[in-house]
Amino acid sequence: MQIPTPRVTSLQQGNKVVIAAACPIARGLGLLPGMAITHARALVPELVITPADPEGDRAALLRLAMLGARRWCPLVMPSGPDGLFLDISGSAHLFGGEARMARRIVGLLARHGFTAIIAIADTPGAAWALARFGGGPVIVCPPAAHVDAIAPLPAALRLEPPAIDLLKRLGVETVGQLAALPRAPLARRFGGSVMARLDQATGRLPEPLDPVVPPEAIAVTRRFAEPIATAEAIEHWLRDLMPRLVTALAEAGQGARAIELVADRIDGVPQRLRIGLARPTRDAAHLLRLTLRRIEEIAPGYGIDALTLHVRRADPLGAQPFAETLEAGTPDLAPLVDTLANRIGPDRLWRTAARESDVPERSVAAVAPLDPPQRAAAKLKPDDVRQLDRSPDVHPWHPRWPRPVRLLRRPEPLDNVLAALPDQPPRRFTWRGKTHRVVRADGPERITGEWWKRATERHSVRDYFRVEDEVGERFWLFRRGDGERSESGDLAWFMHGSFG
Known part of the structure; x- marks a missing residue:
């Protein structure tokens, strides 16, 4: 059984590097945020440290x-680096009540890999304190009971670390103790921040959210006094709607x-027509051509009383010149890609890109047709490639052993x-x-498992052979295992590709 490894993230703080966040295992070992990384590594030598990404965390x-x-x-507002404020007034009944709504949110976040604690109270400050110090995944404070609920909790209340440390030195550990102190001396020593946070938590001071x-969503609609039912009428109004959609995209600085296209029929059965694009665009003529080519897919029924064009996905797109000139020999393939993808389906149109992997089926991946090349080796000249082949110490960008023209998506077992x-x-x-029946063969070419990525491949081995049968067909197949050690594989044979 593999023992989980404690993990933390590190952050530069002044002249030292400290822990920004720690996993539950690390916290159980006493590694808390704010501790110096050198101290943490001395306590737990096997600690895994990853640099923190505050900007990425804020964006997420x-x-x-x-x-x-x-x-x-x-009404939703971020609260600090790891929290959210939600004003669920008037929304909880839509989810079956406050407790059920909170449990549904916790479950949804868990399915996406987030661990969440939710507290519901009359004020944002009380909910914040209960969520961090209440000790439960879902805490629902009864109405008008939030003052008593937060009284035994630590007196943090979203205060700055120096104020929290000073309160501890003064012997103030809980919110109840802080509330019992005279207000005037507290205001003179701490200013108004401590009392403001206390009054916000208890409800004496309002705290409006800035959600x-x-x-x-970008959409344009045309409604009709009389239903339309012909392809000519739909085309006429699409020619009116598409320029309006492009104008809305330009105002938002987006490209579709x-x-x-949603055609609302009078019988309540909408007709939908989705158009995908290889790259962001605001070319009204191109968008119109793609839409009109599929207009026959719309079944008007007894008539259509509204047409709406929705932008389902958009990316930022800056200003474009009126006349865009392309370099000689580099035609714009985006219109062709869009036409083919919308005719045969976007999942059937792709290009391959190399991946850093020794396992053949993992060394290539399907990417979007217009994605830029990801390997600089693809730009090498033939002389450069030959030089790499002659060098015994430099691994070339392409394998020394020939690879098949057709590589199967998954190896298929042989009998x-x-x-x-x-x-x-x-x-x-x-x-x-x-x-x-094999008449010629070459090999074996041995490929070991990627033990640095997958522990299950620590001892795995594949022996690849190029074979030719009696009718001239050439195949690329392999045996799983080295034929000597049982832990290297079960000696099963697989077909992985063909050379013709």
């Missing part, structure tokens, strides 16, 4: 707030990546394989119900 928290504003309640505002161990190629095998 803002995306989560946007999700909450769209799904749970309209995030999700961007409005996916648009959807009735006849081969001598430990390193002989097969003499006969059956693939997809057909028996092949």
